[in-house]
Every structure is written in structure tokens, then in C-alpha cells.
Amino acid sequence: MTIKTVSDLQIGIKLAEDVYTPLGGLLMQKGKVLLPRDIEVLKAFMVEQVTVESVEGDSTRVPTVKSAGQKPSLLFSEQPQASAEEESSARKEQSLHEEYDKMLALIKRCYQSAITGELHMYEVRRQMQQLLEHQKDYYALKFIPRVTNRHDYRYHHAVLCALSSYKLAQWVGLPEKEWMQVAFAGLLHDIGNVRIDPIILNKPSKLTQEEQEEVRRHTTYGYQILKNVAAVNEGVRLAALQHHEKVDGTGYPLKLEGSRIHMYAKIVAVTDVFHAMTLDKFHRNAQSSYAVLEQLHLESFGKLDPMLVQTFIQRLTSFHHGMRVRLSNGSLGEIVFTDSKHPTRPMVSVHGEIVNLAQQRHLFIQEVIY
Template sequence: MTKLNRVVTKLPIVEVKHLNSGARLAEEVYTGLGGVLFSKGTLLYEREIEFLEAFMIKQVHVEGTGAGNGPEQAEAPMEEQAKAMDKLNPVKPTIQESFEKAVSSLKNLMIRVQGGNNIPVMEVREVVAPIITEFLRQPQVLLALPRFARMDSYAYEHAIAVGIISALIAKWIKVPEKEWMQVALAGTLLDIGKTRIDPRILHKPGKLTEDEFEEMKKHTVYGYQIIKASHGLSEGVALAALQHHEREDGSGYPLGLPGSKLHLYSKIVAVADVYHAMCSDRAYQKALSPYVVVEQLVQDSFGKLDPTIVRKFVDGITQFAIGTIVELSDGTIGKIVFTDRNHPTRPMVETGGKIVNLVDARHLSIIRVLEHM
């Protein structure tokens, strides 16, 4: 067969009811609602064929003839999972190492700011740019981001994470690409004003007194002043530091501004800030599952956070969930097989040979993200 003939050869279409175990998908399979049920290259065994039938998929494009290679492939799904993990494992340490390197570098730079120097903007950009680029290229790793953190350097990890999340939100809400780095810097530097807060207040393990909390709230103003004094940062970055604790209904601080008066960057970093904080282990709070957090964000967005940005963020962070291994609140482990765009935080999870639809099983929730396949 010539190269030309190979190019124009049509992919075989096989009736789902006639599929042989071990057939490999040649194209993605979509549900009637437009969500991806199975990705290209998925091997189809009894369980996968049951999913196709459950979603009333009649035909699929497969490689070859759609035939499996016989009984000896009965264990292939486990082998395929192992291969997938082998491919994934080199990726995760690399991006985690990049994250940890960025955290360490930022920590060293911030020590200089604590000493009274202006922000070394170009050096911060050099720290932030590579990790932002990696996450823009591999946004599916975002669900695993909270697992990268260690509580002993939370402030710097939080800064890098908020910068990453803010850049992704900027992309998802279609902020011009030339502004993505400024949005990322806005997220990374949103708490820079805390370098001017008394360490005894900043690191107090217990609840702050009313006077201490009033002093803590000044970090927003200090941050604005520090950023304004540093060259290479836009007004939006400074306003994000000032306004990231303001809320849509005017209930935030330091000025009690309503949403109509807030800069777009501040609305973006506010969502990123709340999300990562709730997903992280801290001295006074146990980390919550990303799925629990995004549900909370949706509930709290009206009146507090910009609902349009929250919705775009939730859609963005859940669009890569197919194949993610998760733990449910009843202790069972399962794999996400379908995410309904109308209920992105309540996907269908395959566990124990059955499908649990979290839209219907309201008593259950995803309490932990374990791996992405």
C-alpha cells in the first residue's frame, strides 16, 4: 500500500454491539451533551463497552478491524493503566520540581523585599515564567497542584500557585495573551504587603485580636505601595494587591468597594486566592478536595466573587477530569468517566463495576483527587 493510500484509507466504523474486546478507539467518543466519554486510543473492554451502550452510542471509529487479540488480553486494562502511569510519572516529578524550584527562588527574592528593597521584577518574572508556561501547556495537572505543597513554606507556595491559577483563568476568560504574565505576577505578588506586617501578627498560631486583624488588613495597602514603587508592573498588578480582599457586594476590605469598582485582575486573583487557600493544609485548616472547593466557590460566588469568572474557572479546571482517580466521601475509589458541563463538579464516577452519578447521589462528594490517568 502506498503512503497516499494509507492517508486516504477511512477509519473502520464498528457497531458497538459488535465490538470485540481489545478494540482501540481511533477517535474521541462524545456524549449527547458534547462531553468526552472516551479519548482517542482508549482500549475497549467489557466495562467500556457497557459505558458506550449506557450512553446510547451506536457506532465508533476504531483502529484496524475492531477485533481484539483473544483471551490473552484479558489483563490488558491493568497493563494499559501501568503504561499510562509510566508515561505520567516522568511528567509529574518534572513539573513538581519546577514548582518547588520556583517556590525556593521566590522565597530568596522576597527576603530582599522584607529587608526594605523594591521588588526585583525582572528576577521574579524569570522565576514565574517557566512554571506558568508548563501549566499552560499541561493544564490537566492543575487538579494535582495542591499535592505539591508543604505547609512549612506555605506563603511562597501559595504565591506561585495563585500566579499559575490566575494565568490560566486569564486564558479561559479570554484576557489578551500579552497580559497573561502581568496577571500571573498579580497573583504571585498579591500578598507582598505582608512583608511589612509585624511577624508576631503574621505568624501568630491562634486567632488574631481585633486590633491585630486591623493591622493584618493593611497588607493590601502596603502591597499596593510596594508594587507602585517597583518598575515593570502594571497598574492592574498594584490594584490586585490592594483589592483582592474586596467583594462583589462591597463587604470586603480595605475600602469596601463593590464589584463595579474593582479591577479585572483583582477579581481573577481573588478566585485563585480563595481556591488555593481552601485546597491547602494550613495550621488552622485541613485541606479540602478541589471538587468540594469549587462547589463552595459556586455557592459563594454570588455576592462575594465574580460569578462569571468563577464559572469559567470551574469549567476550566474540570474539563480535564475524564480518567481522574478520586476518592468519594464513602471511602470508595473510582475513576471519573463523564463530566456534564451543566454540573461540572458532580461527575459520573465508575467504582466497583458500576457508575455513580454524583448529580443524583447528592449524599456523596469527591473528597480527594488521587491521580490523573
């Protein structure tokens, strides 16, 4: 290992130790291969020196020239490996989308069969297992289904809630044996909507008081549909019944307070709000994921379980350094640092300048690009 000043760093050198900001926040992780933007970020955070690997040739490599008359290209020996990693990532993403589409088609059929009280849970479990084999490649902030339309909103919402609820169950330390059941809770929490008039569900204008009361009945309808389904446990049934309850007792249908709401229902309540706001609906366009996370944070005061909300936000935003984003003013940039105190307002590099969204409150991340 070698300690180098930031001004002496060269492109392609690898960090041997984590790099922290002067205030103690993790800026870059051990093993990161430095790119030009990374060196600029280190300078922007006034990091004076870092520890790098002293592998022969790492610090002295120069870009190779493709051919005479062309500009130098930053091609190093790692480039083929990076391409292989990109191909592997593309294959994983393709597999995730394929299993997602199969699950989407299946939940459509389940909604239709649930009208008559039948749910083919053996088939649902088998497909859910195949989908969850790819859950490590699922990132809620960047995953976009290949084909979406407002008519299929409730089916996309169901599958996405299943994936995100499964993740949240892991993050908060629920026993592994419960993870699949939590995924079922996310998938089936709105199954009671099959008994609601589609004209009301798809109405683009504001609902009347009577229509609102009918829509709220989907919670009890859902419990009734699931109560005789042997493949799900009571937590799944209670998630259908209780996912609109609020921890302060102002929710529905039973106005339960936090201690009386089942953990599955609390988990699904968080993912339900997130995906409801980040998908296109008949009466509302999809909103920015980061803007929704900020609203979730506000909702946690007296409405949603604050521990679950905090965990959800922190885990979703903790591993997105290097992600390309579009800001609300149209600028394209890259997330370079996320402060745990302001997880929805990271620092973004835009044309070599650091934009601190925690300070520039008039801006926010409008879109995650990749």
C-alpha cells in the same frame, strides 16, 4: 469506519467519532481506545451503537498470554507505546516540580527582601518564564507540591496562585501580552504580609478585632511595596490592593463595587480563595478541591465575579474523565462523565457501578488520586 453495537465491541478498538449521551452530553472523544470500563460506561448510559475505526486487526485482537500457567494478560501492540507515553508524562511532571521548587525558593527570598523594599524582579521574571514553560502540564485539581508544611503555606499559595491566575487569564481571553503580568499579580498579591507580625499571621486561634484590622492592611502594604517596582504594571499593584474587594461592594479596603475592581484583582480573588482552602494552614486543614469549587460557586453570588468563577470551574473539571478519585465514603472510583450543569458532581464508576454525585448529594469527591 464501522458502526458497531455496544454489545459487539471489543477491548482495544478505537472510536472514529465522538460519543454523546442520550441527552446530548459528550461522553467519549474521537480517537479513544476502549478499555473494559469504557464499554461498561457505554452500556450504563444506554448507548446502543458507536462508530469505530475499521483498521484491520483492531477488532479481532485477543489478549496474549505471558507464559504457561499464568493468567491471560491484556497486552496489545499499543502497550509499549502507552508505557512510553507514561514515561514522557512522568518526565514532564518531574520538570514541572523542579521549576516549581525553584520558584518557591525564590519567592521566599523575595518576601525577605521585600521587608526592606527590594524585589529582584529580573530574577523573578526569568524563573517565572521557566516555570510557565511547563504550564500545560499543570492541573490545579491534581497538582500537589512534593514537599509542603504549614510554615511555607504563604509561599506555596503565592506560586500556585500565579500558575492558576495565568491559566484563568488565558481561559477568559485576556491578550497574551498580559498573561505574565497576571501571573505576577497572583505571585505577589499577598506580598504586603511581610509587614504583618508573623505571630498574628500564624495564630492558630481566632483573631481579635484589632488583629483582623491589622491583617487587612496587607492589601495597602502590598500596593505600597509594589508601587515603585518598575517591572510590574498597575494591574499587578491593584491586584495586591483589591483582591479582597467584593463585587457587591462589601469587601476591603475600599469597598469597591464590581465595575471599579481591576480585572487582575478579580482573577486573583478567585484563585486566592481556591488555593487558600486547598492548602494546609496553621488554623485549618486542606479541604477537598471539588468541595472548594462548590463553595466557590456559592461565593460567586455577590462576592466573586460570576463569569470568572464559572470559567474556572468549567475548565478545571472539563478534562478529568478517567481520573481516579476517592469519594467521601472512602470508595475509590474513576470519573466517567461530567455534566456541564453539575461540573463539581460528575458520574463516578465504582466497582463497575455508576455513582451519580449530582443525585447522591451526601457524597462528594474527597481526593483526586491521579
